[in-house]
Amino acid sequence: MAEIYDLAMQPFQFEFMQRAFIIAILVSIPAALLSCFLVLKGWSLMGDAISHAVLPGVVLAYLLSIPLAIGAFAAGMTCALATGFLTENSRVKEDTVMGVVFSGMFGFGILLYTKIETDVHLDHILFGDMLGVSWYDILETGLISAVIAGLIAFRWRDLLLYIFDMQHASAIGLPVKVLHYGLLAIISLSVVAALKAVGIILAIALLVAPGAIAYLITRRIGQMLVWALVLSVIAAFAGVYLSFFIDSAPAPTIVLIMTIMFIGAFFFSPNAKKLSGAEISAT
Numbered sequence: 001m002a003e004i005y006d007l008a009m010q011p012f013q014f015e016f017m018q019r020a021f022i023i024a025i026l027v028s029i030p031a032a033l034l035s036c037f038l039v040l041k042g043w044s045l046m047g048d049a050i051s052h053a054v055l056p057g058v059v060l061a062y063l064l065s066i067p068l069a070i071g072a073f074a075a076g077m078t079c080a081l082a083t084g085f086l087t088e089n090s091r092v093k094e095d096t097v098m099g100v101v102f103s104g105m106f107g108f109g110i111l112l113y114t115k116i117e118t119d120v121h122l123d124h125i126l127f128g129d130m131l132g133v134s135w136y137d138i139l140e141t142g143l144i145s146a147v148i149a150g151l152i153a154f155r156w157r158d159l160l161l162y163i164f165d166m167q168h169a170s171a172i173g174l175p176v177k178v179l180h181y182g183l184l185a186i187i188s189l190s191v192v193a194a195l196k197a198v199g200i201i202l203a204i205a206l207l208v209a210p211g212a213i214a215y216l217i218t219r220r221i222g223q224m225l226v227w228a229l230v231l232s233v234i235a236a237f238a239g240v241y242l243s244f245f246i247d248s249a250p251a252p253t254i255v256l257i258m259t260i261m262f263i264g265a266f267f268f269s270p271n272a273k274k275l276s277g278a279e280i281s282a283t
Contacts, residue, residue, distance in 0.1 A: 011244040019138060020130045020250055024236040026141050027197045028206060028254075030148035032232030034190050035211030036224050037152075037183065041163045045095055046080070046184070047207035049102035051191045051200050053079035055109025058195070063116060069140060069192045076188030079105055080181070128199030130240070130250045137196045144193040148186055159183065160221060198251040206232070209258040216265040216272040231261055 011017045038044050054072040061071025083101050087094045152159070161169045162179045170176045187207070194203040214227035239254030246253070266272050 011241055016131050017240070017244060019133050019135065020240045021237065023130060023133050023138050023141055023197045024240050024250065024254065025233055026138065026145045027194045028210075028232040028236035029229060030145045030152070031190055031194060031203075031206035032210040032228040033149060033152045033225060034186060035207050035209065035232075036214060036221070036228050037159055037163060037211070038187070038207060039211035039215050040160075040221075041183075043183075043187075044204075044208045044212075045098050046083070047187055047191070048204045049083065049098040050076040050079050050184075050187050051194075051203040051207070052102045053105035053109075054188075054191055054195070055200060056105055056112055057109075059109055059112040059116065067140075068195070069144070072192045072195055073188050075105065075109075076191055077185060080184035080188060084181075084184070126199050127202060127249065128195070128197050128251045130197045133196050141193050141196065144189055148189055148193070151182070151186060155179070155182075156225075198254070202251045202255055205255040205258060209255070209262060210235075213258070213262050213265050216262070217269050219271055231258075235261060 012021075035047075038047055054075045057071035057073070057075025057078075058068050059071075060075075061068045064071075079101055083094065083097050086092065086097045086101070090097070092100075158169070158174055158179060161174065162176060162183075166176055169179070190207060191200070191203050194206055198206060210228035210232040211224070213231055214224040217227050218224050235254050235257045239257050240250045242248075242257070243250040243253040
């Protein structure tokens with residue numbers, strides 16, 4: 001028994017693993033809360049667009065010797081604002097605009113990256129480097145995560161009303177435009193928080209999977225938020241823990257566990273069946 005216990009506790013004996021556990025959980029909390037709103041709003045592709053679009057901002061921030069988080073957030077907001085402007089002022093639908101904008105910015109970022117000399121490997125930007133994060137990275141991610149979680153906790157009812165009935169929200173005096181662009185800003189912040197841990201490509205999984213899984217499990221928004229949060233934290237912890245023993249990268253392992261959770265919820269949850277009426281209750 002002692003040998004089994006020592007083996008089970010082995011991942012916690014290394015400082016780089018301790019940091020990986022902490023940053024994985026810090027990233028998973030705000031992403032889980034936000035994913036519920038993205039799934040209900042039908043904005044999953046927006047998270048994908050912003051996560052890809054931050055690459056040129058990261059490269060430019062490196063060239064200007066400023067924090068990468070600033071460049072990533074600026075690029076993410078540029079993508080979101082450009083998408084909104086083009087959607088409102090053209091005949092092209094929003095999903096098409098997002099595809100054009102984020103692929104263009106991602107291509108621009110790759111072009112910039114190939115023209116500079118840096119010791120930052122592209123794989124770490126695209127897929128993260130959870131095992132190589134520093135305590136400063138954890139502090140930065142923790143602060144961003146706390147801001148996102150605080151904003152969602154403070155305005156979650158307004159966000160729900162905006163998502164379900166934007167016209168009613170406007171009629172009762174809610175700042176619809178502020179909520180719209182505020183939600184886009186939070187998405188950009190969440191991508192920035194996830195950048196060091198899971199990278200650009202895999203950040204979208206954290207922004208979609210927890211909410212999608214919770215949506216299959218429950219039909220109440222309050223329970224959906226709780227389920228998404230709990231499952232996201234479990235997947236983050238289990239992914240880092242399992243990666244130590246199977247010698248894999250933590251971020252893809254976390255995503256794989258979330259995918260298994262989604263498949264399980266799809267086949268075994270009694271609430272996964274498609275409804276003919278209202279899909280989810282706000283209570």
